[in-house]
Amino acid sequence: MSIKVKTEQSFLVVNLEGEIDHHNASKIRLELDKKISETDKKKLILNFEDVSFMDSSGIGLIIGRYKIMKNLKGEIYATNLSKELYRIFDISGLFRLIKHYDTVEQCKKTES
Amino acid sequence: MYTNEITLILSCKSENEGLARMCISGFLMKLDPTIEELNDIKTALSEGVTNAIIHGYEQKEGEVILKCRIEGRKVYIEIKDKGVGIENIEQATTPMYTSKPQLERSGMGFTIMETFMDDLEIISNKESGTIIRMHKTLCNTSE
Ligand SMILES: Nc1ncnc2c1ncn2[C@@H]1O[C@H](COP(=O)(O)OP(=O)(O)OP(=O)(O)O)[C@@H](O)[C@H]1O
Ligand SMILES: [Mg+2]
Numbered sequence: 596m597s598i599k600v601k602t603e604q605s606f607l608v609v610n611l612e613g614e615i616d617h618h619n620a621s622k623i624r625l626e627l628d629k630k631i632s633e634t635d636k637k638k639l640i641l642n643f644e645d646v647s648f649m650d651s652s653g654i655g656l657i658i659g660r661y662k663i664m665k666n667l668k669g670e671i672y673a674t675n676l677s678k679e680l681y682r683i684f685d686i687s688g689l690f691r692l693i694k695h696y697d698t699v700e701q702c703k704k705t706e707s
Numbered sequence: 708m709y710t711n712e713i714t715l716i717l718s719c720k721s722e723n724e725g726l727a728r729m730c731i732s733g734f735l736m737k738l739d740p741t742i743e744e745l746n747d748i749k750t751a752l753s754e755g756v757t758n759a760i761i762h763g764y765e766q767k768e769g770e771v772i773l774k775c776r777i778e779g780r781k782v783y784i785e786i787k788d789k790g791v792g793i794e795n796i797e798q799a800t801t802p803m804y805t806s807k808p809q810l811e812r813s814g815m816g817f818t819i820m821e822t823f824m825d826d827l828e829i830i831s832n833k834e835s836g837t838i839i840r841m842h843k844t845l846c847n848t849s850e
Contacts, residue, residue: 614728617757618721624811648728648746650753651819655811679746686822687815688803 598623600630604707607636608699612645615653624656628663637669638706642699644675654687661692672706674699708779711737717756717771719764727756731775735782739848747823748782748843754816755786755839761807763790763837780845784824789836796829 599610609627613619631639639660643649657673664671673695676684684690696702713734717723728749735745752773759771769790776783793799799806800821805814821827824841831837 614725616721616724616728616753617761618724620811621721648749648753650750650757651813651815652757654813654815658813659811679743679750683750683819686818687813 598626598630602634602636603703605636606638606640606703606707607631607634608640608642610642610645614648615646615656616648616650617652620652620656624659627656627660631660631663631667637664637667639664639669639671640674640699640702641671642674643677643680646677646680649680649683651683651687654683654689657689657693670706672696672702674702709737710776710778712774712776715773717773719760719767719769719771721757721760721766723771724753724756724760727771727773728753731773731784734775735777738777738780738782738845740845744843744845748784751820751823751841751843752784752786754820755784755841758816758839759786759788759790759837761810761812763788763792765791780847781842782845783840783842786839787836792833792836793829793831794833796831800829 597612601608661671671693673693675698676695715727715730717727731752732745732749756771760766769788772787774785798804800817802818803814805812820841824843826842828840
């Protein structure tokens with residue numbers, strides 16, 4: 596599990612990779628929070644394109660980052676949700692907190 | 708009818724969550740499940756094992772006993788811990804209820820197990836810990 600981060604215009608784009616479970620979530624959380632605190636970008640895009648698995652530990656992780664971005668008066672978006680991830684987002688009510696787009700490009704175009 | 712059974716005894720370590728998913732996926736390959744079915748079972752299983760580690764044993768010492776049984780197209784999963792047990796099962800299974808919000812838990816684990824599997828049974832008390840049983844019938848393969 597790793598994350599790759601890019602800044603583009605007003606966006607911090609984070610590519611999550613691998614399996615998001617309890618074991619990996621703590622590492623991702625640390626890295627992600629470090630990146631968020633190091634940048635002045637206020638729009639966080641979480642790109643799930645290369646995420647092969649996610650359970651409720653991912654939900655907690657996303658809600659935690661949502662709260663952080665809200666505190667910073669920022670925004671958070673999700674992109675490239677697979678069918679499986681979409682279902683997890685759906686049952687857990689995450690779509691009420693977080694807008695989602697098919698691709699990073701689409702998200703940037705609409706939200707910039 | 709084809710039957711088979713596997714039992715894994717996992718130390719209370721978070722890295723065993725992924726290992727459990729991998730072992731059970733391999734075990735179920737024989738049934739040629741759809742990607743969706745396999746993902747449902749893996750997710751539900753991951754919820755149960757993670758709960759045993761985080762809540763049952765509070766990330767300390769203990770054994771998580773994971774059983775998986777195949778009966779024809781039926782897959783049975785049992786996850787057992789000898790941890791602290793659940794005092795109020797009704798409260799625990801309420802969507803978004805968590806006893807550990809400080810650990811960024813969302814309280815969705817039981818809801819996911821219920822949704823992704825055909826049924827969910829919880830047996831728990833303070834003396835002996837928790838047993839989670841769930842099953843899912845896989846669709847018939849078009850051979
Ligand atoms: N094996 C267990 N032993 C003791 N308590 C448990 C066990 N499994 C669940 N619980 C209790 O039930 C509650 C609800 O569990 P559930 O999996 O739905 O949510 P969570 O684990 O708190 O959060 P999430 O699964 O979304 O990360 C837990 O907060 C905990 O109090
Ligand atoms: Mg849980």
